Amino acid sequence: MIALACASVSLGAQGCATLRVDVLRQSAARPSQVAAYFTIERIASRQAVGGLPAERFSVFEDGTAVPPLEARLTLLDPTTVAAHYTIVLVDAGGAAVRAGLMPSITEGVRSFVERSGDRQRIAVYAFDGESVPRLIAARAPAAQVAPQLAQLATIEPRDSSTNLNGAVVWGLQQLDRELAASTQPLKFGTLVVFTATRDIANRVTALSLNDAVTTTQHEVYAAGVGRDVDARLLSSIGRTQSFYDANPASARVVFDRAADRVAARAARHYFLSYCSPLRADRHRIRVEAREDGGGFGNAEFDVDATGFRAGCDPSATPMWGQRAEPAAPQPTPTDTTVPSATEPAANAAPAAQ
Numbered sequence: 001m002i003a004l005a006c007a008s009v010s011l012g013a014q015g016c017a018t019l020r021v022d023v024l025r026q027s028a029a030r031p032s033q034v035a036a037y038f039t040i041e042r043i044a045s046r047q048a049v050g051g052l053p054a055e056r057f058s059v060f061e062d063g064t065a066v067p068p069l070e071a072r073l074t075l076l077d078p079t080t081v082a083a084h085y086t087i088v089l090v091d092a093g094g095a096a097v098r099a100g101l102m103p104s105i106t107e108g109v110r111s112f113v114e115r116s117g118d119r120q121r122i123a124v125y126a127f128d129g130e131s132v133p134r135l136i137a138a139r140a141p142a143a144q145v146a147p148q149l150a151q152l153a154t155i156e157p158r159d160s161s162t163n164l165n166g167a168v169v170w171g172l173q174q175l176d177r178e179l180a181a182s183t184q185p186l187k188f189g190t191l192v193v194f195t196a197t198r199d200i201a202n203r204v205t206a207l208s209l210n211d212a213v214t215t216t217q218h219e220v221y222a223a224g225v226g227r228d229v230d231a232r233l234l235s236s237i238g239r240t241q242s243f244y245d246a247n248p249a250s251a252r253v254v255f256d257r258a259a260d261r262v263a264a265r266a267a268r269h270y271f272l273s274y275c276s277p278l279r280a281d282r283h284r285i286r287v288e289a290r291e292d293g294g295g296f297g298n299a300e301f302d303v304d305a306t307g308f309r310a311g312c313d314p315s316a317t318p319m320w321g322q323r324a325e326p327a328a329p330q331p332t333p334t335d336t337t338v339p340s341a342t343e344p345a346a347n348a349a350p351a352a353q
């Protein structure tokens with residue numbers, strides 16, 4: 001279900017694919033809709049590829065291209081089947097407050113929320129020396145979160161220590177809880193941690209922190225400013241990516257870099273649907289993606305077209321994991337097989353790349 005490094009492409013050219021297409025879930029459902037949820041990134045740089053329009057995709061069935069007018073290929077809204085939840089943890093311990101960083105941190109967080117994309121539902125928490133971070137902005141789309149952030153600028157620590165390790169472990173556990181409660185079939189969690197110092201509370205050991213970060217399937221970003229930050233620890237926390245600047249005045253810039261990265265990673269998700277002309281048996285489907293500059297990639301998967309018929313709507317949202325409605329009775333006995341939607345095991349919370 002992942003594009004091979006080198007492949008034959010539809011226009012007859014031979015060469016090595018430049019895009020990795022990773023299918024996370026697929027479906028074949030009555031009347032004849034085939035859908036796939038996948039991500040795209042560049043093989044060489046692991047850079048996310050977002051914003052490709054529908055005309056940049058082609059579908060093939062058993063090696064034969066499906067005519068565009070027949071396929072009516074459509075890109076659906078990924079948020080209809082996928083939950084993207086981001087938790088932002090902000091250092092509001094004594095060191096950050098005494099250094100007068102909170103106003104710039106607040107602007108950095110606000111910029112992060114506004115730039116991180118409309119596919120995220122975001123919650124912001126402040127941590128100091130207490131065992132559990134303090135809620136600043138409840139889980140909501142970015143437009144609803146931004147107005148709630150003003151209180152960060154004047155926040156006072158309840159415990160002047162800094163429980164950085166504990167906040168990270170708690171944040172990952174909170175992501176697990178929130179996503180487990182989601183009814184969406186696909187779930188993606190992101191943790192973004194901003195700190196102005198190292199862990200000094202020692203509530204959670206470095207070993208426990210490392211275990212939590214290395215075993216989670218969520219993406220984890222860490223951003224830090226100031227000379228009190230342990231850059232090596234910051235790098236280990238940010239398993240997906242870390243950002244650091246020794247100048248405390250660079251908080252806004254650091255947050256913007258993190259936001260752009262998170263938004264790009266979310267935009268690499270695609271939800272493709274098309275109407276298949278197949279009407280029976282199992283078949284091999286190939287989805288190809290192409291960039292303007294010539295970059296390309298593809299992924300393959302199998303579908304069962306038993307009982308497919310006319311009447312497909314490519315804009316319908318597939319019912320992942322559910323059996324399709326039985327086909328209408330046909331006059332021939334060969335059409336009495338009870339149809340079913342097919343899909344392989346879903347990668348419910350894929351490891352961050």
